Amino acid sequence: MLSEFEIIRQYFSQASPTARLGVGDDAAIISLSPGKELVVSTDTLVSGQHFLADTDPLKLGHKSLAVNLSDMAAMGASPRWAMLAITLPRQLLKENSQWIGEFSKGFYTLAQKHHVALIGGDTTSGPLNICVQIMGEVDHGKALLRSKAQPNDDIWISGSLGDAALVLAHQQQRIQLQSVELEKCLPALLTPIPRIELGQQLINYANSAIDISDGLLADLGHILDCSDVGAIINFNAVACSDILQNYLPHPDVINCLLAGGDDYELCFTASTINRLEIERLSAKLSIQLTRIGKTTAIKGLTVLDSGGNELTQEKKGYEHFYT
Amino acid sequence: MLSEFEIIRQYFSQASPTARLGVGDDAAIISLSPGKELVVSTDTLVSGQHFLADTDPLKLGHKSLAVNLSDMAAMGASPRWAMLAITLPRQLLKENSQWIGEFSKGFYTLAQKHHVALIGGDTTSGPLNICVQIMGEVDHGKALLRSKAQPNDDIWISGSLGDAALVLAHQQQRIQLQSVELEKCLPALLTPIPRIELGQQLINYANSAIDISDGLLADLGHILDCSDVGAIINFNAVACSDILQNYLPHPDVINCLLAGGDDYELCFTASTINRLEIERLSAKLSIQLTRIGKTTAIKGLTVLDSGGNELTQEKKGYEHFYT
Numbered sequence: 001m002l003s004e005f006e007i008i009r010q011y012f013s014q015a016s017p018t019a020r021l022g023v024g025d026d027a028a029i030i031s032l033s034p035g036k037e038l039v040v041s042t043d044t045l046v047s048g049q050h051f052l053a054d055t056d057p058l059k060l061g062h063k064s065l066a067v068n069l070s071d072m073a074a075m076g077a078s079p080r081w082a083m084l085a086i087t088l089p090r091q092l093l094k095e096n097s098q099w100i101g102e103f104s105k106g107f108y109t110l111a112q113k114h115h116v117a118l119i120g121g122d123t124t125s126g127p128l129n130i131c132v133q134i135m136g137e138v139d140h141g142k143a144l145l146r147s148k149a150q151p152n153d154d155i156w157i158s159g160s161l162g163d164a165a166l167v168l169a170h171q172q173q174r175i176q177l178q179s180v181e182l183e184k185c186l187p188a189l190l191t192p193i194p195r196i197e198l199g200q201q202l203i204n205y206a207n208s209a210i211d212i213s214d215g216l217l218a219d220l221g222h223i224l225d226c227s228d229v230g231a232i233i234n235f236n237a238v239a240c241s242d243i244l245q246n247y248l249p250h251p252d253v254i255n256c257l258l259a260g261g262d263d264y265e266l267c268f269t270a271s272t273i274n275r276l277e278i279e280r281l282s283a284k285l286s287i288q289l290t291r292i293g294k295t296t297a298i299k300g301l302t303v304l305d306s307g308g309n310e311l312t313q314e315k316k317g318y319e320h321f322y323t
Numbered sequence: 324m325l326s327e328f329e330i331i332r333q334y335f336s337q338a339s340p341t342a343r344l345g346v347g348d349d350a351a352i353i354s355l356s357p358g359k360e361l362v363v364s365t366d367t368l369v370s371g372q373h374f375l376a377d378t379d380p381l382k383l384g385h386k387s388l389a390v391n392l393s394d395m396a397a398m399g400a401s402p403r404w405a406m407l408a409i410t411l412p413r414q415l416l417k418e419n420s421q422w423i424g425e426f427s428k429g430f431y432t433l434a435q436k437h438h439v440a441l442i443g444g445d446t447t448s449g450p451l452n453i454c455v456q457i458m459g460e461v462d463h464g465k466a467l468l469r470s471k472a473q474p475n476d477d478i479w480i481s482g483s484l485g486d487a488a489l490v491l492a493h494q495q496q497r498i499q500l501q502s503v504e505l506e507k508c509l510p511a512l513l514t515p516i517p518r519i520e521l522g523q524q525l526i527n528y529a530n531s532a533i534d535i536s537d538g539l540l541a542d543l544g545h546i547l548d549c550s551d552v553g554a555i556i557n558f559n560a561v562a563c564s565d566i567l568q569n570y571l572p573h574p575d576v577i578n579c580l581l582a583g584g585d586d587y588e589l590c591f592t593a594s595t596i597n598r599l600e601i602e603r604l605s606a607k608l609s610i611q612l613t614r615i616g617k618t619t620a621i622k623g624l625t626v627l628d629s630g631g632n633e634l635t636q637e638k639k640g641y642e643h644f645y646t
Contacts, residue, residue: 020360024549025469026397026534027364029461032355037343040442041350042456044408046449074349085367085408085454119363126369127450131408133365138352146348211349226347 002093002100004123011104016117018080028119030081036137039077043067047128052171057099059190060130061106066194067213068134069114070264073199074211076144077136079114084121087129114196142203144268149208149227151297153269156206156278156289158195160239161216163188165260166253174252181243192264198287202268205277209268215259220267221301227269230300233293235311254311258303269295325416325423327446334427339440341403351442353404359460362400366390370451375494380422382513383453384429389517390536391457392437393587396522397534399467400459402437407444410452437519465526467591472531472550474620476592479529479601479612481518483562484539486511488583489576497575504566515587521610525591528600532591538582543590544624550592553623556616558634577634581626592618 002010008023016022021029032038045064047053065082072079084107092099111118116134163185170177170185177185195211202209208227210219216238224231240248240257247253270278275291282289303311325333331346339345344352355361368387370376388405395402407430415422434441439457486508493500493508500508518534525532531550533542539561547554563571563580570576593601598614605612626634 021466021468026394026532027362027400027457027459027466029398029466030361030363031463032361038353038355038361039350040353040404040406040458042406042408042443042445042454044410044445044447044452044454046410046447046452049447049449071349075352077350081363083363083365083456085365085456087367087369087452120365122365122367122454124367124369124372126372126452129367129369129410129449129452129454131365131367131445131452131454133406133408133456134350135363136350140354143344143350143352145344209349 007100007123011100012084012118012121014108014118016119018117019119022117022119030119033137035140037140037143039072039075039136039138039143040133041068041071042131042133043071044129044131053128056190057102058106061103062110062191064130064132065107065110066192067264068132069194069196070192070211070213072134072136073195074144074209074266075136075138076142076199076203076209077138078200079116079134079136079196081119081135082111082116083133084118085131086121087124087126089128090125092128144199144203144206144209146208146210146223147226149223149229149269149295150271151229151295152272153207153295154272154275154291155220155231155233155267155269155293155295156291157212157216157239157265157267158198158287158289159265160241160288161212161263161265162240162244162257162260164192164262165256166244168260169252169256175247175250185241185243189262194264195266195287198266198285201281201285202266205274205281206268206270209266212263212265212267213261215261216267217258217301223267223269224295224301230296230298231293232296233301233303235303236306237290237292239288239290330423330446334423335407335441335444337431337441339442341440342442345440345442353442356460358463360463360466362395362398362459362461362466363456364391364394365454365456366394367452367454376451378513380425381429384426385433385514387453387455388430388433389515390587391455392517392519393515393534393536395457395459396518397467397532397589398459398461399465399522399526399532400461401523402439402457402459402519404440404442404458405434406456407441408454409444410447410449412451413448415451467522467526467529467532469531469533469546470549472546472552472592472618473594474552474618475595476530476618477595477598477614478543478554478556478590478592478616478618479614480535480539480562480588480590481521481610481612482588483564483611484535484586484588485563485567485580485583487515487585488579489567491583492575492579498570498573508564508566512585517587518589518610521589521608524604524608525589528597528604529591529593532589535586535588535590536584538584539590540581540624546590546592547624553619553621554616555619556624556626558626559629560613560615562611562613
């Protein structure tokens with residue numbers, strides 16, 4: 001069986017030309033470009049909690065980095081460096097010698113696409129746990145924060161929401177998707193696309209931003225809390241796939257859309273005067289951007305249905321320690 | 324039971340005045356001081372692997388940060404910022420509501436001592452897993468590397484080695500310590516002291532350095548591999564406690580000393596012309612610094628006993644994936 005050092009040597013030692021010192025010492029060393037600040041975040045994926053134990057390791061490698069890149073996107077930062085602390089069951093290494101190589105491939109493929117260097121980490125044994133830490137750069141003072149939404153901002157989302165949660169609802173037998181539908185929705189859950197370039201461009205137009213990992217209502221709620229504003233959302237405006245649309249208004253499916261999470265799309269607010277520029281940006285990047293409501297000076301988050309009536313929503317987002 | 328956000332709010336949201344933006348957004352933002360590079364590392368502690376499930380959470384909080392600070396010490400860096408990604412079993416939060424508060428206290432107490440700000444992290448549920456990521460600063464180009472040892476350097480260690488492994492050997496019933504001995508050795512295992520100030524000072528005198536986490540022979544071996552040199556160590560010179568000394572030459576205890584690990588002392592090499600300065604540094608910092616051997620142009624690591632004969636050593640260090 002592979003030792004810790006062999007695992008690192010074989011699978012996690014690609015050159016990291018943008019670091020002064022990469023994998024292989026007590027720590028890595030990096031220099032920031034002049035005028036830049038370091039933006040840093042970490043996200044953990046736990047087996048049985050964030051993914052099934054039999055998830056394709058290639059896709060898991062992608063997703064482990066993607067959810068972290070998504071945090072960089074939400075700050076408008078350019079991701080540059082990553083560290084990977086992976087806890088691996090001995091059993092897994094023994095029984096599936098391909099696993100770690102596939103995981104590494106999925107991770108590096110996405111990293112290279114975004115010019116991110118893996119500069120260090122830790123390899124330990126125990127229940128499968130993947131902890132990635134991501135570092136990026138942003139022009140000094142320019143990062144997109146949760147706390148800068150203004151009253152009367154437009155609220156926007158990128159892409160469409162709910163497909164990842166829809167797959168989960170299918171897997172948990174709360175709804176029943178047809179196999180062709182499942183196949184179309186699976187990539188949303190397994191290989192989300194972080195909105196890196198969109199985040200970087202939004203620095204010029206948005207007042208606030210967050211990535212949607214816990215569900216639209218919970219994550220928009222963070223913007224509202226941090227910015228001391230409220231919001232009114234039009235349910236019918238919230239973009240979703242044709243497949244999800246077919247299953248509305250099933251209450252579980254409404255939940256997938258508004259509170260499911262695992263979307264890794266951006267939710268952002270912007271002054272109404274930037275509408276045209278944002279629509280141009282949408283066309284330029286070929287990313288659907290949809291206005292779903294407005295912020296308000298009065299606190300509280302209200303979702304209106306097509307008739308203008310308030311939609312009640314039991315569960316506003318996914319939290320790891322809800323009983 | 325506490326939600327993820329309540330845990331962060333209650334236990335992990337102390338102000339971080341040295342960060343532009345701390346806990347509470349998609350990422351944290353930091354600026355480096357002029358002329359400095361960022362030094363970054365991560366270390367994970369897994370329940371049942373690195374600590375027993377019933378370990379005092381106050382001490383575990385200390386150790387989780389201490390082992391990471393030790394990596395900064397080995398680079399000669401000043402630790403500045405930390406992130407904590409903690410995976411907690413639901414059962415633990417339900418059955419021991421004090422646990423997370425005690426852990427947080429142990430973590431912050433050590434952090435404050437070294438002026439380290441906790442600027443972010445992630446809280447998830449699953450088998451207990453503590454992943455800390457540490458960031459520090461060092462003058463550009465000045466970090467202590469594993470790769471800069473020269474032939475004919477003195478090899479030094481700080482403090483004494485083996486007590487942590489001795490406790491483990493006792494717990495695994497490979498040796499039997501008296502209760503007063505156990506009590507004296509336990510802090511080495513549970514609350515190691517990272518050699519931060521020593522590391523910073525050694526920038527002026529040492530050619531290479533590493534912290535001893537996997538055992539003296541394994542970690543010194545990394546310096547030798549990276550620097551393309553060999554070494555001869557005098558077993559009798561390797562500093563140990565009086566308690567460990569009493570149990571020599573039991574083979575398991577020799578192993579504790581040379582290959583036990585979990586010491587978090589520094590092993591460094593320095594030119595012989597710096598001997599006097601290093602001894603002065605030892606007196607100034609009240610830290611025992613001991614010369615244990617020399618590097619050689621010829622590769623290989625040899626340990627000599629008091630008669631000048633080679634000591635054979637089956638196991639040269641602890642590796643997580645050894646079967």
